[in-house]
Structures are given as C-alpha cells and as structure tokens.
Amino acid sequence: MPLLEVDNISIGYHTRNGYLKAVEGVSFVLEEGQSLGLVGESGCGKTTIGMALMGLLPPNGSVSTGRILLEGKNILVMSDEEKRRIRWRKMAMIFQAAMNALNPVQRVGNQIAEAILVHNPSLEKEAALSQVEGLFDLVGIPRERLTDYPHQYSGGMKQRAVIAMALACHPKVIIADEPTTALDVIVQDQILEEVRALQREFNIGIIFISHDISIVADMCHEIGVMYAGQLVEFGPWRTVFESPAHPYTKALLSSFPTLTGKKSDLVPIPGETPNLINPPAGCRFCDRCPEAQAFCKTTPSQWVDIGSGHKALCCRS
Amino acid sequence: MELRKYIGRRLVQVVIIFFVILTVLFLLFRLAPGDPVSRMVDPDMTPEDAHRLKVELGLDKPLGIQYLVYLKNFFTGHFGYSFHYGEPVVNIIWSRLPNTVLLFTTSIILSALVGVFLGKIASWHKGKKTDSILTIGALVTHTLFLPWLALIMIWLFSYKFGWFPITGMISEDVWLDPDSGFIAKSLDVMYHMVLPLSTLFLIHFGAYLLIMRSSMLETLKEDYILTARAKGLEEKVIRDHHAAPNAALPVVTSVGLSLAFSINGGALTETVFTWPGIGRELVFSVSQNDYPLAQASFLLIAAVVLVSNVVVDVLYAYLDPRIRY
Numbered sequence: 001m002p003l004l005e006v007d008n009i010s011i012g013y014h015t016r017n018g019y020l021k022a023v024e025g026v027s028f029v030l031e032e033g034q035s036l037g038l039v040g041e042s043g044c045g046k047t048t049i050g051m052a053l054m055g056l057l058p059p060n061g062s063v064s065t066g067r068i069l070l071e072g073k074n075i076l077v078m079s080d081e082e083k084r085r086i087r088w089r090k091m092a093m094i095f096q097a098a099m100n101a102l103n104p105v106q107r108v109g110n111q112i113a114e115a116i117l118v119h120n121p122s123l124e125k126e127a128a129l130s131q132v133e134g135l136f137d138l139v140g141i142p143r144e145r146l147t148d149y150p151h152q153y154s155g156g157m158k159q160r161a162v163i164a165m166a167l168a169c170h171p172k173v174i175i176a177d178e179p180t181t182a183l184d185v186i187v188q189d190q191i192l193e194e195v196r197a198l199q200r201e202f203n204i205g206i207i208f209i210s211h212d213i214s215i216v217a218d219m220c221h222e223i224g225v226m227y228a229g230q231l232v233e234f235g236p237w238r239t240v241f242e243s244p245a246h247p248y249t250k251a252l253l254s255s256f257p258t259l260t261g262k263k264s265d266l267v268p269i270p271g272e273t274p275n276l277i278n279p280p281a282g283c284r285f286c287d288r289c290p291e292a293q294a295f296c297k298t299t300p301s302q303w304v305d306i307g308s309g310h311k312a313l314c315c316r317s
Numbered sequence: 318m319e320l321r322k323y324i325g326r327r328l329v330q331v332v333i334i335f336f337v338i339l340t341v342l343f344l345l346f347r348l349a350p351g352d353p354v355s356r357m358v359d360p361d362m363t364p365e366d367a368h369r370l371k372v373e374l375g376l377d378k379p380l381g382i383q384y385l386v387y388l389k390n391f392f393t394g395h396f397g398y399s400f401h402y403g404e405p406v407v408n409i410i411w412s413r414l415p416n417t418v419l420l421f422t423t424s425i426i427l428s429a430l431v432g433v434f435l436g437k438i439a440s441w442h443k444g445k446k447t448d449s450i451l452t453i454g455a456l457v458t459h460t461l462f463l464p465w466l467a468l469i470m471i472w473l474f475s476y477k478f479g480w481f482p483i484t485g486m487i488s489e490d491v492w493l494d495p496d497s498g499f500i501a502k503s504l505d506v507m508y509h510m511v512l513p514l515s516t517l518f519l520i521h522f523g524a525y526l527l528i529m530r531s532s533m534l535e536t537l538k539e540d541y542i543l544t545a546r547a548k549g550l551e552e553k554v555i556r557d558h559h560a561a562p563n564a565a566l567p568v569v570t571s572v573g574l575s576l577a578f579s580i581n582g583g584a585l586t587e588t589v590f591t592w593p594g595i596g597r598e599l600v601f602s603v604s605q606n607d608y609p610l611a612q613a614s615f616l617l618i619a620a621v622v623l624v625s626n627v628v629v630d631v632l633y634a635y636l637d638p639r640i641r642y
Contacts, residue, residue, distance in 0.1 A: 095544060119549060
C-alpha cells in the first residue's frame, strides 16, 4: 500500500466568471521516504493540489472527482473533524511565503507547541515546549530563540521555524510549497540540505511544489510537470531532466539558465496559458507548442508511456 | 529602558503642544465677540458699575498682562473664578468631571466590548444572514442622529412607559434621605444612567462592530490563519486565539481616542439628558462668555487627549510585540 495515492483528481473553483477547472485528472503515488516534485508556472494548479491534500481549499473550491488515499484511506470522504485530526499529525505543510506563516503576536515556541498540544491533549505545556527545543536543535535554531516573536527572526530562521513546526507531530507526509522561494540562494541551499537530511532521518514522504525545476530536480526522486491544470509529464528526475518528452518540459528547461552546461540563449515560451474556465478541447499547450500539428487542437491528448516510469501527455510523442 | 526613553520623549512633546494650546485658547477667547460683563449684569447698571466689575475681573488690563496673569495662574494651579458661578473653576470642574467620566467611560467600554464581540461573529459568518443583520443593524444605529435618538428614548421610555426618569442623575428623595446608604445611592444613579447609557451605546457599538469586522476579514486572509488551520486547530481556537488578537489592534486605537474625547462629554447627550457633566458646562460657559470656566474645560480636554494618545501608543507596544520604541 503506497503512503499517499492521488487518483485522478479534478479540482475547481466557483468564480464570478464561471467554474474554473484548476486541476484536471491528476494522478500520482508517493512512497514512504520518497520525494516527488510538482513543477510548473504560476496558476498551473500545483498549489491547489497541495491545498486539496491538506483539505484547506478555500470555500469556493472543491475536489469534483477522484480520490486521495492516505495510507489507504480516502481523505476526501472524511468528516471535517476527522480531517482536522489527521492534519499535521499525518500530513504537514511547509508553506509558501513562510515569512507570513507565523502569527506575529505569538511567540514562535508557543506556536509550534500549540501544534503538538492540539494532537496530544494529555501533554503538559512544558513537555511540549521541551519537544520544541528538540525540534529547534534539529533545524539549527538556538534554543533561547524559543521565546522570540517571528519578527525577531531572520528570513532563514523563520523558514527553519516553519520546517520545525512541520516536523512537530512526526508526520508521514510533508507538503513543501515553494519552501525556499523567498530566501537567497545560500540560505536556500542550506535549508534544502537540512530538509533532505531530516527526510532521511524520519523517512518522510515529501511533495515538493516549486516553479523552479532545478530545485525540484535537485530534491526529488520523481518529477511531475504541470501545465494549465494537467500533469503533462511524469517520471524519475534524471529522465525528465535529461530527456524531456513533452514539448512544454523542453521549453521550460530551455527557459532556465544553467551554470555547468554549455552556454546557450534562454528561450522564453511565447504566448500565454489557456483560460481554465473554457479550456480548449485538444492539447492545452498546442497554441504555444513549437511542434504542434493540426490535430493537436482538436484531439484530447493521451498519456504516452516512454518506459521505466516515464510518461507524457502529448498526442505526438 | 527603550520604552522609558520613548515615554520621556513623548511627554516633552505633550508639554510643548499643551503650551501651544494654552496660548491659542487664550487668544481665541479674547478674539471672540461678546463681553462677559454685559452678560453678568443688569442692563440698567451704570457704565461706572460695569467698569468697576471689569477692573475686578481683570479685563481692563492690556492683553499681554492678561496673558501673563493667565500663565501664572495656570502654573500655580489657580484657574480663577467662574464669572457666572463666582466659584473657583477647579471646584466646578471637579464636581462635574466624575459624572462625565462615569457615563462616557462606561458607555465606551461597553460598546467596545459588545462591538468587538459582535464584529468577530459577523466576520465569522461573512455573507450569511447573521452577518447581514449585524452589519446593517450597526450601520443603522451608528448613523442615527444622537439628539434625535436621545429624545425618542426619553419620549418612549420615560414619557410613554414611564420606566425611567426624564432628566438628571439623582433623585433628591433618595439622596436627601439620611437612611439611604451607598448601595441605594448607587442604584439610583444607575437607574438614571440607563437611558443616556443605552443611547450612547446604540450610537457607538456599531462603529466598533464595523471596525472589528473589517479588521477580522483582513486578518482571516493572512497566511498564519492558514497555518493555524493546517495545524489542525479547532475553528473556535483559530478565531479567538489567532485572528481576534491581531484584528482587535485597530479597535484599541479607536477606543483610546474615544475615551480621551469622551471627557468633553458629548455636550449634546449631556444637554438632552440634563446630565450634570463637563460637556454641558462647556456649552454653557461658552455661551455665557465665562472665560475661566471655558478655558479650564478646554484645557482639561486637551490634556486628556494628549495624554491618552501617549497611553494608546504605549499600550500598543504591549499588545503588538512588533512595535518597539
């Protein structure tokens, strides 16, 4: 039984302009201790998937089809109370914009202890705080900073505190949504290194959400590339990174600079993403695709199996 | 230490501003049309008598000298004698101030507490029926014209139903009775306070409700609320422990300033309910050109507003750890 199985989920938002299909037919499996990266540009639905996994979609959003199985149990059919109980204990989240993820008027230590206490009501507050000290040691924050307020922390420390908070209840799954985007590259590298070490130590399954394909490739065993609400390519990171099959992945890779590879011009992707209220019938990338054929516009694209777990959603490959 | 330095700096500012207010007030009253003597005396009085009165009151001296006397009196704590009552101004103010403070401080604290509580509820049910009822109710009561509402309250509850006294703050029969103790007297004042207090409450709670509601709605969009929810906290805990303390900060400013301005006692409320407070005295003293009394009342208001500004700023530092001076 896999740790987390996302089976053909579609997620939509009711908006003033109509029903927006933010995510359509996405499936993937996460095993214990593995990491899976979801990469794509803004608005492709990656954060929506993270929120749906946590059961934190905004009131106008909902999962319309599919199943999310956590240790074999479908969390979509659970009651709010059941969902509240597994949140953070089984599945925690490292938030995008960690800078604002901490309550400004409460001490950092108390905020983390709160997460421990809500899932272990019999625990004394002192015991919870001493667990937080242990977490601070793990992520490399000095213990005496426990009683500080968030604004007294540097950006890197806040991110570490948010990671410590995610580890507080020893979750099986951590969803990391752009965990290092706001940090400079040196701190980013340190933090990612720590996350990797902690993942090995506690055997945590991580879903890594980022727009930065190089970070995802660096961190993850498997990569899912998303475009306009759909997963368009999936596979082991090396295969996806070195021999991308989907034209969008190819374009995405050539729009990022590399330090070590040969010098080449960056190629921006022309055009813009389709409107998800009325998505096109055929391939969603065809208008921007350099390899598009006439039938791409009308035929819904199909999954093509390239072998050894590598597949792409494209009519032509 | 930092805080002490900050308070010191602010108090120096307060003293300077107060001095400016002191001077402006002096000039304003001398520039205003009308002559206190003509109000005090019989029209049949001879010009000689009128002049003697003027000399007695010190109004014949040049403006500069009057100003110096004014400053001297202020710094020695002599605010002079009321032209109208002939009593020391300090005594008049001290006898009226507690009445104003009692009525207005109670009304502001009550409306702030209820407003914050209801605002929290409204924001939590945003877009639903509860929210609409609370918001519309708050808007309606808050925009009512205070003297009109006061008169309606008196007409309905005092005149029609006869439940509450029409005017005043005490019943003479209770206060003159040597047998009535402290409790009986307090109950009597409370009984007189019901109508003015409800009027002020109805007018003011809406403002706090609306401030709290919009502040809550902003706060609920913050990332740390999402964090709190992700942690598996119960909704009630998220609302009361994570959102409300942050959202209540703007209300604190508002309450602080209202408390300050309440000293002038809403001249309208005190007049309509004949509540023997500072506000009513202020209106009366201005209309009677009773310089010493009016000046002292205005100075009191200025001092309270200035000091409460400092108090609100310092209080903020306690409530919001991000603010350090």
